[in-house]
Amino acid sequence: MSWFGQRQEPGADELEALPPFQCTEQEVQRWNDEWLQYLRSEWEFQLAPYTAYPDKPPLPDSPLDLMKLSFGFGWPIALYCDREALEGRRVMEMGCGCGNLGKLIARYTESYLGTDYSTLALQIARLVSPPSCTYVHVADRAGLTPFFGRIDTVISRFFWIHQNFALARQNLEFLALFLKPGGRLYADFFWPDPKVEQAIVFTPDRPLSKAHPSATFRYSREDVERLVAGHPFRILRETVSTEMQRRYVVLERRPAP
Ligand SMILES: C[S@@+](CC[C@H](N)C(=O)[O-])C[C@H]1O[C@@H](n2cnc3c(N)ncnc32)[C@H](O)[C@@H]1O
Known part of the structure; x- marks a missing residue:
């Protein structure tokens, strides 16, 4: 094939960011295909039912310690959240995938709602939770x-790391519908460690990539402030973890004026 045959027109890889309720078949397929790839190496953990994890270790007080919590099979939980925001609470996960988190965390919560683009992942989540x-x-x-x-x-x-600015704003609008006033939103933005070689990292203003659903978008503190502006949320705190390459941000749902 000639070099010209492989050339892409400018913008050919760009994907429009649509509000969650207007998600199209293209978005569903894009992430179903991504899940078929992930499952090649992760199927053992993604397909394990909640009954394969009989333990219920106490949740640590510190969110950074919670990240290291292990249920004895599979990976540490890698969730940044406060214990009191989980125990006995009505919890929702945005971008829940195959329910890998829900099947473990639901043993501490009053209820657990997971939502996602991928119909394939949601079907697995229902079977294992x-x-x-x-x-x-x-x-x-x-x-x-x-x-x-x-x-x-x-x-x-592993959710906000894949959201560009346009999509992240649509997500905030969507999630504001669900949260009670005073409720909390825990977001995991990507913040690279300069010492680590990176794959595909974009600034948040770049359009989504059709070819790379799992590309990451790096958010500075200013980007997060710009994102939240005009939405019914306030920033409670942020924690940067160089080890995880994350900027964890805790938002509080403001009451309606
Ligand atoms: C890397 S996976 C992480 C899955 C899960 N949170 C976990 O930790 O196992 C990202 C998930 O987010 C979903 N996703 C990405 N952007 C989304 C959006 N804007 N709305 C809903 N789901 C989205 C994808 O379909 C995918 O299942």
Whole structure:
């Protein structure tokens, strides 16, 4: 094939960021395909049911210690969240994938709602999770409406790292529908360690890439402030972890004026 045959027109790799309720078949397929790739190496952990993890270790007080919590099979939980925002709470996960987090965390929460673009991942999540978990597609308005205003805590893992600015703003608008006033949103933005060689890292203003759903977007503190501006949230705190290459940000849902 000639060099010209492989050339892409400017913008050919760009994907428009649509609000969650307007998610298209293209977005579903893009992430279903990504999950088929992930499952090649991760199927053993992603397909293990919650019953394969009988333990219920106490949740540590510190979110950085929670990240290291292990259930004896698979990886440490790698979730940044405060214990009191999980125990006995109504929790929602944005970008829940195959329920890898829900099937472990739901044993501490009152209820657990997971939502995602990928129909494939959601189907696996339903099969591996306990009955207190509910999984609803992100574009299923009728399925999600009963949860509006009823969620105490929104968590996410390996999620905000893949959201550009346009999509992240749509996500905030969407999540504001679910959180009670005073409820918390825990976001895991990417913040690279300069000593680590990086794969594909974009600034948040770059469009989404069709070819690379798992590309990461780096958010500075200013980017996060710009993101939250105009939304009913305030920044409670942030923690930068060089080890995890993350800027963890805790937002609080402000009451309606
Ligand atoms: C890297 S996976 C992480 C899955 C899960 N949080 C975990 O830790 O196992 C990212 C997930 O987010 C979903 N996703 C990405 N952007 C999304 C969006 N804007 N709305 C809903 N789901 C999204 C993808 O379909 C994928 O399942």
